[in-house]
Amino acid sequence: MPTDHIVKSFDDDLKRLDNIIAEMGGLAEVQLANAIEGLLKRDSEKANRVIASDKQLDALEQEVDALAVQMLALRQPMANDLRVVITALRTASIIERIGDYAKNIAKRTVAISQAAPTGPTKTIGRMGKQVQSMIKNVLDAYITRDAAKAEDVRVSDTEVDDLHTSLFRELLTYMMEDPGNITACTHLLFIAKNIERMGDHATNIAENVLFLVTGSAPDEDRIKGDDSSFVVEADCDSKTKATS
Amino acid sequence: MPTDHIVKSFDDDLKRLDNIIAEMGGLAEVQLANAIEGLLKRDSEKANRVIASDKQLDALEQEVDALAVQMLALRQPMANDLRVVITALRTASIIERIGDYAKNIAKRTVAISQAAPTGPTKTIGRMGKQVQSMIKNVLDAYITRDAAKAEDVRVSDTEVDDLHTSLFRELLTYMMEDPGNITACTHLLFIAKNIERMGDHATNIAENVLFLVTGSAPDEDRIKGDDSSFVVEADCDSKTKATS
Numbered sequence: 001m002p003t004d005h006i007v008k009s010f011d012d013d014l015k016r017l018d019n020i021i022a023e024m025g026g027l028a029e030v031q032l033a034n035a036i037e038g039l040l041k042r043d044s045e046k047a048n049r050v051i052a053s054d055k056q057l058d059a060l061e062q063e064v065d066a067l068a069v070q071m072l073a074l075r076q077p078m079a080n081d082l083r084v085v086i087t088a089l090r091t092a093s094i095i096e097r098i099g100d101y102a103k104n105i106a107k108r109t110v111a112i113s114q115a116a117p118t119g120p121t122k123t124i125g126r127m128g129k130q131v132q133s134m135i136k137n138v139l140d141a142y143i144t145r146d147a148a149k150a151e152d153v154r155v156s157d158t159e160v161d162d163l164h165t166s167l168f169r170e171l172l173t174y175m176m177e178d179p180g181n182i183t184a185c186t187h188l189l190f191i192a193k194n195i196e197r198m199g200d201h202a203t204n205i206a207e208n209v210l211f212l213v214t215g216s217a218p219d220e221d222r223i224k225g226d227d228s229s230f231v232v233e234a235d236c237d238s239k240t241k242a243t244s
Numbered sequence: 245m246p247t248d249h250i251v252k253s254f255d256d257d258l259k260r261l262d263n264i265i266a267e268m269g270g271l272a273e274v275q276l277a278n279a280i281e282g283l284l285k286r287d288s289e290k291a292n293r294v295i296a297s298d299k300q301l302d303a304l305e306q307e308v309d310a311l312a313v314q315m316l317a318l319r320q321p322m323a324n325d326l327r328v329v330i331t332a333l334r335t336a337s338i339i340e341r342i343g344d345y346a347k348n349i350a351k352r353t354v355a356i357s358q359a360a361p362t363g364p365t366k367t368i369g370r371m372g373k374q375v376q377s378m379i380k381n382v383l384d385a386y387i388t389r390d391a392a393k394a395e396d397v398r399v400s401d402t403e404v405d406d407l408h409t410s411l412f413r414e415l416l417t418y419m420m421e422d423p424g425n426i427t428a429c430t431h432l433l434f435i436a437k438n439i440e441r442m443g444d445h446a447t448n449i450a451e452n453v454l455f456l457v458t459g460s461a462p463d464e465d466r467i468k469g470d471d472s473s474f475v476v477e478a479d480c481d482s483k484t485k486a487t488s
Contacts, residue, residue, distance in 0.1 A: 069330060076320040086313060086333075093334075107473040114476075172430060176423045183416055183476065186433060190473070193434070229351040229434070232358075232427065 010075045017067055017088045018143055024060045024095040025139030029132055031057070031102035032198065036128035038106055039191065040121060044113040050106035057099035064092035087212045091142060094201045094208075098135065101194040101201075108187040115184035120170050124188065127163045127195045134160070134202040141209050150209035153202055160199035161226035167192045168228040196226055254319045261311055261332045262387055268304045268339040269383030273376055275301070275346035276442065280372035282350055283435065284365060288357045294350035301343035308336035331456045335386060338445045338452075342379065345438040345445075352431040359428035364414050368432065371407045371439045378404070378446040385453050394453035397446055404443035405470035411436050412472035440470055 031050055038046035068089045071077065077085055134153050141149035168189065175185045210216075275294055282290035312333045315321065321329055378397050385393035412433065419429045454460075 069326065072316060072330075073322055073326050078317055082313065082317050086316075089330075089333075090337075093337075104473055111474050111476050172427055175419065175426050175430075179420045179423060182419050182426070186416060186419075186430075187473075187475075189430060189433070190437070229348055229431075230355050231431075232355050 010071070010077065010081065013067065013071050013075070014081070014084060017064060017071070017085070020060055020064050020067070021088060021091055021095070022139060022143050024057060024064070024092060024099075025135060025142070027053075027057055027060070028095050028098045028102065029135045029139075031099055032105075032128060032132050032135065032195075035102040035105040035109065036125055036132075039109045040125050042109070042113045042115075044110045047106035047109040047113070051103050051110075054099050054103040057096050061092045061096040064088060068092075083212060083215075087208050090208055091205055094205050098198050098201050101198050105191050105194050108191050112184045112187045120167055120174065120185070120188055120192075123163065123167050123170065124192055124195065127160060127167070127192065127199075130156070130160055130163070131195050131199045131202065134199055138202045138205045138209065142205060142212075145209070145213050147210055147213040150206040150213070153206040154210075157199045157203045160196060164192055164196040164226055165228045165231070168231055172231070193228075196228075254315070254321065254325065257311065257315050257319070258325070258328060261308060261315070261329070264304055264308050264311070265332060265335055265339070266383060266387050268301060268308070268336060268343075269379060269386070271297075271301055271304070272339050272342045272346065273379045273383075275343055276349075276372060276376050276379065276439075279346040279349040279353065280369055280376075283353045284369050286353070286357045286359075288354045291350035291353040291357070295347050295354075298343050298347040301340050305336045305340040308332060312336075327456060327459075331452050334452055335449055338449050342442050342445050345442050349435050349438050352435050356428045356431045364411055364418065364429070364432055364436075367407065367411050367414065368436055368439065371404060371411070371436065374400070374404055374407070375439050375443045375446065378443055382446045382449045382453065386449060386456075389453070389457050391454055391457040394450040394457070397450040398454075401443045401447045404440060408436055408440040408470055409472045409475070412475055416475070437472075440472075 031053060034046055034053075035050045037043070038050060068085050071085050072082075075081070134156060137149055138153040140146065141153065171185045171189050171192070174181045275297060278290055278297075279294045281287070282294060312329050315329050316326075319325070378400060381393055382397040384390065385397065415429045415433050415436070418425045
C-alpha cells in the first residue's frame, strides 16, 4: 500500500535490498562455521546457540520479502530492475534454507555430543570450510554482480559433491565395522548431506547471479557430481559387506 | 518485452498460471506415487522413468517463471493480483523441489534394487501415501483458494513427522541387528527423509495459500514434530546399542 512518507528512490530501495541480503549471507556463513565448530568440538552449547540464531535469518528473509513486494507494488519496475527484485527474493529464500541446514547440523551435534569424534568428522570439517567459502564468494558475486566469480562457485561445487560421495562410503564402512557407531554415523551422514545441499544452494545463487548479469541461465546443468544416491555398497574391506 | 499480439487479459494470464501449477501438482503427485511403487516393488525400470520424467516439472516451473515475470512487467499488478503472482512463483518452485525428492527416491531405489524388501519399506509406503494426499489436497486448496483445506494440510504434517521419527529409530535398529542391512537401510533413511521433506514442502504451499487468502502468514510456526535429528539411540532390544 503506498504511503506518503515513501520518498526514497528505487535505487535506494535496491541498495537496501542488497544490504539485507549481504547481511543474510554473512550470517549464514557464520552459522555454518559455528555449526561445524560445534560438531568438531562436540560443543552442545555452541550448537544450541546456532539453533537459536536461525530466527535472525528467518526475520531478515521476511524483511526482504516485504521490501521486494513493496517495491514491485509501488515502483512497478520493468526489465532489468524487475529481474533484480525477483532475484533478490529468490536469493533470500535460498540463504534462509542454507541457514536451516546449519540449524539441522547443530541439532544433530547435540544428539551425538556424547560420541567420540571420529575420522570422518574431520572430512566433514573440510567440506564445511569449502562450502563456507562458496557461500562467501557467491554472495560477493551477487553484491558486485560478478558473473566470473559466480561461475567459479558453480564449478567448485563438484569438489564438494566428490567429498560427499567418498564420505558417504567411508561412513557406511564405519557403521559396518562397529554397530556401536551406527547412530552417530547416521547423524554424520545427514550432516554431510546437509553440507552438500548447502553447496547446491550456493550453486543456485550462482546461477541466479549469472541470470542477473547475463540475462540467461547457464546453458547446461552443472555436471552433477554427487553420486551418493547411487552407492550400492560401502567401499571397504569389512567382512560385513552389504547384502544388496 | 511487450509484443503486439498480447491481447489477453490479466485474468486469462492468472488462469493460465493456475493451470500450469495444477499440472505441476498432478505431475508431482504421480512422480511420488511411481517412486514409492518402484521402491516397494524394487522396480528399477519404473524408477528410471521417474528420474527421466523430472525434466517435465523443471520445464513447467520455467514456464511459470517466464509467465509470472512477463505478467509483472507488462501488467504491473497491484495489491492482491501482485500477491497472486508472487505466490504462484513460490508455489511452482516448491513443487519443483517436491519433484526433485521423488527423483532422489527413484535413484536410491535403483541403488537398492537387489536388496530384499524389508518391514520399514512398508512404513515408507504409508508415509508416501499420506504425503501424496497432502500434495493433492494442498494443490486443490491452492486452485480453489480454500484456507480451511490448506490449514488441514498444515496440521496433518505432524503425522508424517511422527511416522518419520519412528521409522528413523526402526531403521537404526535394523542396521544394528545386521550390518548387512546397513547400505540398504541408509538409502531407506534418506528416502524417508525425502518424503518427510515433501510433507514440509506441502506445508509451505499451505502457508502460501493461507497468506494468499487471508493476507497474512499463520501466526505460529507449525509445531515441528520431526524429532529424528535429536534421536540419540535406536529404540531397540539389540545388544549392539549405540555408544553415544
